[in-house]
Amino acid sequence: MQDKQFMRETLTDGAKAFQAGKMNRRTFLTLCAMTGFATANVLAGKAEAAANEIVMWNWGGQSEECHGGAIGKPFEAATGMPLRFDTSGPLQGKIREMVDSGNVTADVCDADLFDSIALGPTGHLEAIDYDVVSKDKTLPHYALKYGVSIILYGYAFVYDTEAYGDNPPNSWADFFDTAKFPGKRSLYKWANGSLEAALMADGVAKDALYPLDMDRALTKLKSIKDDSLYWGSGSEAHSMVINGEVSMGMVWQNRGKNIEDDSDGQYKLVMNEALAMPGAYIVPKGNPAGREAIMKFIATAQEPAAQLKLLDCLGMTPSNPAAFAQIPENQQAYAITSAMNIDKVAFNDPVWWGENGGDAVNAFLDAIS
Amino acid sequence: MNAIRKKINPGWILVAPFLLLVVALYLGPIMNILWLSVTDPEPGLSNYQKLYQSDTMARIIWTTFRICVVTTIFSVFLGYWIAYAMVHCHQQQKNYMLAFLLVSFWISILVRTFSWLMLLGRKGLVNDALGGIGVISEPIAFMRNELGVLIGMVHYMVPYAVLPLLVNMQSLDMRVMNASRNLGATGTQTFWRVYLPLTTPGLVSSTLLVFILSLGFYVTPAVLGGGKVLMIAEYISVQLLVTLKWGTAAMLAALMLLGVLAMLYIMSQFMKLSTVFGGSSS
Amino acid sequence: MSNSDHTQGSLQLTDLSKYFGEFCAVNKVSLEIQKGEFLTLLGPSGSGKTTLLMMIAGFVDITSGDIALDGTTIVDIPAEKRNFGMVFQGYALFPHMTVRDNIGYALSVRKRPAKEITERVDEMLELVQLQDFANRKPNQLSGGQQQRVALARALCFAPPVLLLDEPLGALDKKLRVEVQQQLKDIHKHVGTTFIYVTHDQEEALSMSDRIVIMRDGAIEQVGSPYDLYEHPATEFSASFLGKSNFLRRPDGLYALRPEKIDIRAAGNGGEPARLTGAIKSITYFGSMQRIIVSIPDGDELEVDIDSWRNQDPLHEGQQVDMLWQDIAAVKLAEG
Numbered sequence: 001m002q003d004k005q006f007m008r009e010t011l012t013d014g015a016k017a018f019q020a021g022k023m024n025r026r027t028f029l030t031l032c033a034m035t036g037f038a039t040a041n042v043l044a045g046k047a048e049a050a051a052n053e054i055v056m057w058n059w060g061g062q063s064e065e066c067h068g069g070a071i072g073k074p075f076e077a078a079t080g081m082p083l084r085f086d087t088s089g090p091l092q093g094k095i096r097e098m099v100d101s102g103n104v105t106a107d108v109c110d111a112d113l114f115d116s117i118a119l120g121p122t123g124h125l126e127a128i129d130y131d132v133v134s135k136d137k138t139l140p141h142y143a144l145k146y147g148v149s150i151i152l153y154g155y156a157f158v159y160d161t162e163a164y165g166d167n168p169p170n171s172w173a174d175f176f177d178t179a180k181f182p183g184k185r186s187l188y189k190w191a192n193g194s195l196e197a198a199l200m201a202d203g204v205a206k207d208a209l210y211p212l213d214m215d216r217a218l219t220k221l222k223s224i225k226d227d228s229l230y231w232g233s234g235s236e237a238h239s240m241v242i243n244g245e246v247s248m249g250m251v252w253q254n255r256g257k258n259i260e261d262d263s264d265g266q267y268k269l270v271m272n273e274a275l276a277m278p279g280a281y282i283v284p285k286g287n288p289a290g291r292e293a294i295m296k297f298i299a300t301a302q303e304p305a306a307q308l309k310l311l312d313c314l315g316m317t318p319s320n321p322a323a324f325a326q327i328p329e330n331q332q333a334y335a336i337t338s339a340m341n342i343d344k345v346a347f348n349d350p351v352w353w354g355e356n357g358g359d360a361v362n363a364f365l366d367a368i369s
Numbered sequence: 370m371n372a373i374r375k376k377i378n379p380g381w382i383l384v385a386p387f388l389l390l391v392v393a394l395y396l397g398p399i400m401n402i403l404w405l406s407v408t409d410p411e412p413g414l415s416n417y418q419k420l421y422q423s424d425t426m427a428r429i430i431w432t433t434f435r436i437c438v439v440t441t442i443f444s445v446f447l448g449y450w451i452a453y454a455m456v457h458c459h460q461q462q463k464n465y466m467l468a469f470l471l472v473s474f475w476i477s478i479l480v481r482t483f484s485w486l487m488l489l490g491r492k493g494l495v496n497d498a499l500g501g502i503g504v505i506s507e508p509i510a511f512m513r514n515e516l517g518v519l520i521g522m523v524h525y526m527v528p529y530a531v532l533p534l535l536v537n538m539q540s541l542d543m544r545v546m547n548a549s550r551n552l553g554a555t556g557t558q559t560f561w562r563v564y565l566p567l568t569t570p571g572l573v574s575s576t577l578l579v580f581i582l583s584l585g586f587y588v589t590p591a592v593l594g595g596g597k598v599l600m601i602a603e604y605i606s607v608q609l610l611v612t613l614k615w616g617t618a619a620m621l622a623a624l625m626l627l628g629v630l631a632m633l634y635i636m637s638q639f640m641k642l643s644t645v646f647g648g649s650s651s
Numbered sequence: 652m653s654n655s656d657h658t659q660g661s662l663q664l665t666d667l668s669k670y671f672g673e674f675c676a677v678n679k680v681s682l683e684i685q686k687g688e689f690l691t692l693l694g695p696s697g698s699g700k701t702t703l704l705m706m707i708a709g710f711v712d713i714t715s716g717d718i719a720l721d722g723t724t725i726v727d728i729p730a731e732k733r734n735f736g737m738v739f740q741g742y743a744l745f746p747h748m749t750v751r752d753n754i755g756y757a758l759s760v761r762k763r764p765a766k767e768i769t770e771r772v773d774e775m776l777e778l779v780q781l782q783d784f785a786n787r788k789p790n791q792l793s794g795g796q797q798q799r800v801a802l803a804r805a806l807c808f809a810p811p812v813l814l815l816d817e818p819l820g821a822l823d824k825k826l827r828v829e830v831q832q833q834l835k836d837i838h839k840h841v842g843t844t845f846i847y848v849t850h851d852q853e854e855a856l857s858m859s860d861r862i863v864i865m866r867d868g869a870i871e872q873v874g875s876p877y878d879l880y881e882h883p884a885t886e887f888s889a890s891f892l893g894k895s896n897f898l899r900r901p902d903g904l905y906a907l908r909p910e911k912i913d914i915r916a917a918g919n920g921g922e923p924a925r926l927t928g929a930i931k932s933i934t935y936f937g938s939m940q941r942i943i944v945s946i947p948d949g950d951e952l953e954v955d956i957d958s959w960r961n962q963d964p965l966h967e968g969q970q971v972d973m974l975w976q977d978i979a980a981v982k983l984a985e986g
Contacts, residue, residue, distance in 0.1 A: 093609040229595035357611075369432070
């Protein structure tokens with residue numbers, strides 16, 4: 001069966017084509033087929049890391065152009081080392097397998113900060129060199145031994161203004177209240193965000209979430225299980241909303257603007273109680289470009305200019321406090337660390353997730369399946 | 370020397386290099402998986418203990434088994450029907466049917482999966498149309514549930530079911546069916562007493578093929594099941610890639626392998642496997 | 652056991668035709684087949700004999716004309732209701748059934764009591780002498796045994812008519828002669844009408860009551876083996892059934908069988924020679940010899956003589972005289 005990454009790519013491209021031209025379904029299907037083949041070709045041309053370049057292992061799509069422009073260009077100008085990409089998705093298992101096999105082909109992974117907790121102590125990652133990388137250029141708890149947060153993304157939700165226009169939902173408590181707000185819901189399938197949302201809905205304060213009370217969270221989630229769908233990728237979350245399958249959907253907050261635009265304003269993003277997730281750069285042990293070069297690269301990514309470009313290009317929110325004030329006005333409503341949102345959101349604890357994530361995911365899967 | 374020659378078919382010498390290659394490239398990784406299943410995270414049978422200690426495992430295995438059985442039944446039934454029609458219609462119609470079959474065979478599983486959402490989703494063509502003419506007031510939940518998974522999987526599997534049956538049916542001597550009619554059997558009698566028994570090898574290989582392929586299904590359940598239909602293949606992938614419980618993944622993989630081998634063994638008790646896989650029956 | 656207890660068994664074919672598109676496979680065949688007769692349809696491949704048989708069996712629809720059993724038309728009766736036995740080319744035995752189940756199939760699909768089936772199958776096994784093979788599968792039998800199973804299966808439900816489509820085609824020459832005799836014996840024994848398709852003229856000559864020679868979908872000539880051999884009506888009949896020399900005389904074309912010519916060294920006196928020529932070749936076949944003689948007009952004549960009569964051996968190149976009786980040369984119809 002095809003790779004999960006392949007699935008994501010095709011769904012994303014297909015969904016974009018569908019929305020972009022507001023085309024009919026038949027054309028869309030044709031496009032789906034075409035993007036399916038094109039993506040396969042792209043995947044075939046995977047980058048091989050060498051000492052005189054940086055290979056970033058990420059999820060492909062737009063992030064390739066965006067990271068290239070925001071970090072790759074200034075870094076190449078300064079060091080002469082170009083930035084290339086492996087777009088096959090740096091899942092924990094793949095990183096572990098790559099390091100274990102001794103054939104390390106990536107220098108930096110665009111991953112989650114909790115991955116550094118799971119993979120660092122087992123010797124699969126290089127420690128971050130905080131002589132080169134700055135602990136001050138990210139949020140206080142997000143500079144860890146084996147990983148540093150560059151950007152933030154988050155789990156927020158969108159709602160159907162046609163269904164709830166007069167009395168819109170404004171919290172996870174509303175999201176989980178299917179009596180007051182009847183309709184289908186969609187949640188993230190791999191537990192992240194879904195668990196925290198359930199606890200907040202059940203009355204846990206947003207700064208007292210960790211350690212997560214799993215039983216309480218799962219009980220809350222099961223209470224709306226019959227009305228819930230679960231998505232595994234951003235584009236799937238997107239299409240569940242756009243195709244009208246749900247009237248409230250958890251989404252990655254950085255997609256909120258797209259969804260509002262694509263639905264002509266029918267769906268609206270709610271940032272209150274959004275869960276901020278530290279996206280992090282982590283370095284596979286023995287990366288081909290060497291530790292020194294990659295630390296410089298990470299330092300480049302910490303610069304406000306690079307972070308603001310990523311925000312503009314991908315909707316990923318800066319983690320460097322120096323950049324918060326520079327978030328442009330049209331992005332402030334969607335950005336996690338903008339002045340209007342930073343006090344409303346909850347922050348993910350990467351340590352708890354790194355240590356308990358595997359069990360939490362399995363318990364979650366058990367509860368929803 | 371002659372004695373040895375008598376015992377060993379010289380054909381083995383020809384295939385020996387490939388046999389070694391298969392052993393090295395195929396059995397090696399399999400042994401590795403079996404090894405992992407008893408060593409990760411610590412040596413012992415703790416991974417296998419989960420099988421009866423964890424309700425999750427039991428449920429995932431049961432879900433997988435149930436979906437695979439139902440998928441197999443429907444796919445093989447439809448496949449038999451289609452193959453029969455193809456064998457017994459005119460050459461030109463047969464070519465058309467084969468072309469349609471192969472086109473659907475070649476289309477990416479993602480496109481097909483997505484097409485079903487377009488067609489049968491909550492706001493898909495069918496629900497829109499039925500709602501539009503007032504037949505239904507609430508959309509019918511075809512997708513994002515087990516029914517959706519079954520529809521998607523059967524659709525994917527039908528070509529696999531058809532091909533072995535088609536080969537089997539095409540190789541039948543139609544004079545045998547004429548003989549049955551000539552001896553006074555009605556069409557129904559001829560089907561049950563002659564045609565069906567003679568297509569049993571095709572049915573068995575088609576069933577095996579579809580069932581085994583279904584066991585490994587991943588994308589369709591993930592998308593069309595709305596996240597609630599968790600099958601072994603997806604669970605294994607999660608344990609490998611997300612939760613890093615490789616021992617559990619290896620144990621489940623070993624279990625699937627064992628299940629398939631057990632099925633082949635049971636089948637071999639009833640008929641020669643070489644017949645099923647296209648060898649001669651004599 | 653005898654099948655002659657039923658009263659049916661005569662067939663009437665009237666102006667029977669079959670077109671596959673533009674192609675005419677069977678062309679206005681009319682034929683009266685007697686009850687209990689052993690009738691052979693003989694012809695080269697493509698002559699329509701098998702199509703004709705399949706029309707009688709009901710597997711091929713007729714284009715026009717009529718088929719009647721004992722005077723009653725059967726063209727609208729489907730194959731499975733016609734109750735005609737049939738032995739197929741290649742036998743078409745049911746490979747997944749034992750010999751016993753194969754033979755009993757016709758009775759079993761008619762839902763007859765198990766006891767009756769067992770008894771009847773035992774009779775048939777005895778008839779074809781396969782009692783010891785009842786529980787084998789067809790692929791465990793020799794070709795000859797399979798052929799007998801096919802015969803027993805087709806006769807088991809006592810059909811009024813048995814259709815045989817090249818039933819000996821798959822057997823080797825020696826076995827074929829043996830089975831021919833068995834088949835004849837069985838025909839005599841059961842008294843069923845046999846309609847037998849073959850392209851083998853020897854088979855046709857040795858077994859049939861009557862032979863129908865077919866050519867291009869039409870009947871060329873019908874008659875007993877003796878009639879057809881001794882009095883071929885056309886050049887096709889004369890050459891397809893047995894061998895023949897053809898002589899052009901002022902009043903028409905004559906057929907002359909090679910074994911009816913006497914040959915001797917030229918100028919030996921006695922009766923005057925009908926033709927003289929030079930020996931081109933002599934082929935020795937053991938009991939007989941085939942001598943090819945070049946005659947003056949450039950033609951060749953084939954002469955078969957018993958070997959024992961060639962005591963003063965003729966040799967190649969030798970001048971010879973040839974003689975025959977008047978009745979040996981048969982005048983042919985010319986179309």
